[in-house]
Amino acid sequence: MEASAPVSLDQDQPLENLVNSLRRKLQNLSPPPSECCIYRVPERLRLENANAYIPRVLSIGPLHHGEQRFQAMEAHKMLYLNSFLDRTKVSLEDYAKFIKEREQKVRQNYAETFESVESNQFVEMILVDAAFVIELLWRNHSKDEVQENDRIFNRPWKVVDIRYDMMLLENQLPFFIFEDIFTLAKLRISLDNISDRLSMSSEKISLIILTYKFYQFKAYLGGIKEILKRVQSSKIKHFIDFFRKCHVPRELPPRGEIQTLTIPSVTELYEAGVNFEVGSTKSLFDIQFRKGTLVIPRLRIRKSTESFFLNLLAFEQCHLLDCYINDYVFIIDRLVDTTSAVQLLVQSGVIESKLPDNKEVVTSINNLVRGSILRRKHFYFNDLCDSLNAYYGNPWNTWTATLKHKHFSSPLTIFAVVVAAAIFILTLIQTVCSCGVQFKK
16 A cells, blocks of 8 residues: 655745734624524534425525525515505505615524625515515405415415424524514504503504414414513514514523433323323413322424424524523423323323324424433423422332222222222121130130
């Protein structure tokens, strides 16, 4: 085997050239903008389940703009833009100027610079996409205004795909651009006194209500009044951020160090006598364990559930230190490890599944933790884990639960045990009496 040729080193090349080159690069550096909140999903997560992050029929914003497979929707966008202009009575020139003035701020919301996209092209894309989204939300709210030739709302499967695509992290526009357009166009809906005691403009409330109605069931949203209270004092970054704000408690619980990654599953807890109950709270993540009962808010599992949570997780990992949803997913994954666990939660009403069978439910839930990160010293559900482990580790709980499940699981078995006990007692009494008679003799 021949030896590789030695690397030629040019000793005459001045080091000063290298230093000057690096200095120029450092001088041209600019820190990431503080407004940045829209990212490409990290490759670490994408490798685990790429389909959960990829749009099906629609591109919103610059990250997937221009891809050939989304061209069919571009004609629909232009039709919606035309309807939007007619509805708002603001000229196309005014909207274009309006977006142009905010172009730099919009660009700063993305983790990428898109330097190759020239200004007018970028402004056109944002205007068309923003008008499409607002018109879509408006028509969803005012179904009576939908025309017969509307090829989105008169094709139910199309709405499903579009809603799915608009719940992806890579398919977002900054929320402020919708708010500003609502203010310019003076768009508002009938609020029916819902704005009482809320420090928001009627335009902003109208936008949030339209967003809520479009995503209500797919994003597991609770009541609108509670949501308005949650978001009135905070800045919504985009739809993904809106979903997260709707679910995360307004006051986060204290974080602590989780002692072990092992916690008992639903099946093991059942065998230790734990009961399962549907939580009455509107917060999806408000899991509580009290007096032998594990209270879990209802979780509706459908095909889109996996993508919904994975995009929330991706946003958390790209943008936040408070990984509350990440910790929730960890707990659910540990609790639901088998089809038996699913069945127990289905019977108690905690899980409501639209998937073909319980095995797919387990797979869907377990897929959520692939690529997630657990910060053991900053875990939000550490008290819950400690309580579950302590209860499951008490042998008395398991013994009494075994007795209950085997001998008192149905009225028939209870009756049989009672009869057997009665016969035993009567036999014992008869024996004692016979012994007494014999003794007197």
